[in-house]
Amino acid sequence: MVNNPLSDLTESLEAQARALGFCAFGIASAEEDADRAARLDSWLAEGMHGSMEWMADRAHHRRSPQGLWPEARRVIALGMSYAPAADPLRLADVPEVGRISVYSQGADYHDVVKKALKHLARWLVEEARKRGLGDIGVKVFTDTAPVMEKPLAAAAGLGWQGKHTNVVSREHGSWLFLGEIYTTLDLPLSTPGRDRCGSCRACQDACPTAAFPEPYRLDARRCVSYLTIEHKGAIPEEFRTALGNRIYGCDDCLAVCPWNKFADMAHTIKAFLPRAELTVPELADLLTLDDAGFRKLFSGSPIKRIGRDRFVRNCLYAAGNSGALALLDTVETLRGDPDPAVADAADWAVGQLRKG
Structure with a gap:
């Protein structure tokens, strides 16, 4: 059997991602998903984004990865865990103290995730060249760009969007920071996540x-x-x-x-x-x-x-x-x-x- 060079590269890419601290990895298409785009349009039309004007101002970029970068073929979706050791609700009945969300009690995730994404993207470019795949394009994102991170993570199999609209993972619960690498490579697609919320509310x-x-x-x-x-x-x-x-x-x-x-x-x-x-x-x-x-x-x-x-x-x-x-x-x-x-x-x- 002849090995698929892109499949082999994807396996090595995932191993490199895990070595950099990413615990969740998957590949999604960069093409527009009509249902996903329609949900975004409906949400914005109802004003549910409040004063976050940038959501509407760049909706045309947000609708799909190719809307932001037409040359993109795949989205490498990645997650880093910030699962807490202590119960985040433990201070609910201690009114003299302030409750700060778990994600912001440590280092700024923008910096940590972006650094690892850049490292991984550089590795991918060099590795693709070594394997005779030529010069490829990559772009990295985490949170600050017009990217539909949660739907893309679900499409890449990192988990599913729960009823709270955040990504839920069978292995990592609701505690994932997300990041993406857009690439011109046609890497093999992952199986999308399946909704497992059931009747829970x-x-x-x-x-x-x-x-x-x-x-x-x-x-x-x-x-x-x-x-x-x-x-x-x-x-x-x-x-x-x-x-x-x-x-x-x-x-x-x-x-x-x-x-x-x-x-x-x-x-x-x-x-x-x-x-x-x-x-x-x-x-x-x-x-x-x-x-x-x-x-x-x-x-x-x-x-x-x-x-x-x-x-x-x-x-x-x-x-x-x-x-x-x-x-x-x-x-x-x-x-x-x-x-x-x-x-x-x-x-x-x-x-x-x-x-x-």
């Missing part, structure tokens, strides 16, 4: 703000992660109490997924392990952060990108929900903050604390 029931109008559909405008990270200005009052002590992101729909019981900490990249100061952060300390203090605390963290004002705004909502009168004096001082959203959040928090 744990993620839907766990959402504190009812952000899922139906299974497999997320209204970002109601999502705690969107509200605390992407939303600028004051957060609508209808959601403030539901935020609880979540100050950056939300893990609730991910954390309750039953498939997480198979996630193995042995696959978690060390860079993603939580920094001690971010595991149980006291609101009393976070509320006093100025811009310099914020930048120092969150250096190398994805949290840094939202800036001090938005972060302190979030902490003030958490303070208002805490019932901790010991925070009242600190909150009072922020009523005169130069940032209108911070001042507004401080006014609200004072009212909540005094009511309690």
